[in-house]
Amino acid sequence: MIIRKLENAKTVEWGNGLSRRFLVDADGLGYSITDTTVLAGTKSRLQYRNHLETCYCIEGSGEVVELDGTSHPLAPGVLYALNDNDPHYLVASPQEDMRLVCVFAPALRGDEVHNLDENVSSAY
Numbered sequence: 001m002i003i004r005k006l007e008n009a010k011t012v013e014w015g016n017g018l019s020r021r022f023l024v025d026a027d028g029l030g031y032s033i034t035d036t037t038v039l040a041g042t043k044s045r046l047q048y049r050n051h052l053e054t055c056y057c058i059e060g061s062g063e064v065v066e067l068d069g070t071s072h073p074l075a076p077g078v079l080y081a082l083n084d085n086d087p088h089y090l091v092a093s094p095q096e097d098m099r100l101v102c103v104f105a106p107a108l109r110g111d112e113v114h115n116l117d118e119n120v121s122s123a124y
Contacts (some may be wrong), residue, residue, distance in 0.1 A: 002027055006035065010110050016042035016090075017097070024110030032104040038062060038092040047087035051104040054081040060098035065089040074098065 002023070009020040020035040036055075038044070055064075056079045064080050065071045067087050072080060082088065092098040 002029075009035065012111065012113060014113050015115070016044045016092075019102075021108060021110045023107065025107040026110070027107070030105065030107055032102075032108040032110075034100075034102045034104070034108075036100045036102050038090060038098040038100065040092050040097050041094040043089055043091045045087070045089050047085060048082060048104070049085055051106060051108065052081070052083060052085070053102055053104050054079065055100040055102045058099050058101055060093060060096045062090070062092040062098040065091060074100075 004022050006020060009022045010024065012019045012021060014036070017037040017039045019037075022033045022035065023029055024032055038060075040060075057074045057076055059076060061073070061075045063071045063073050065088060067089075072078075074080070
């Protein structure tokens with residue numbers, strides 16, 4: 001059994017916020033769970049080429065935007081799943097940080113960070 005408190009999760013500055021990585025590859029479960037803060041007013045072009053990702057918004061607001069411009073508002077109680085290694089923009093409201101609980105499969109190593117560039121999706 002694995003028991004891990006927020007203060008004991010590995011904390012990584014991922015580019016536009018913090019990712020607290022509760023479960024990583026070394027835990028042997030095959031998936032990761034993170035508690036991720038996206039800083040207010042930030043826009044991140046992302047793509048997970050080696051992982052599928054599902055995010056559940058628990059605080060704040062923002063949007064996930066597909067590269068064709070289709071926008072999906074995010075607020076507490078909304079889940080989105082990137083089920084096809086979808087490139088996307090993750091945008092936090094200018095007024096508040098957004099907080100997401102995310103699941104990655106397969107599991108993250110735990111030390112991954114993004115190299116953010118508006119013209120290219122940051123991927124790992």
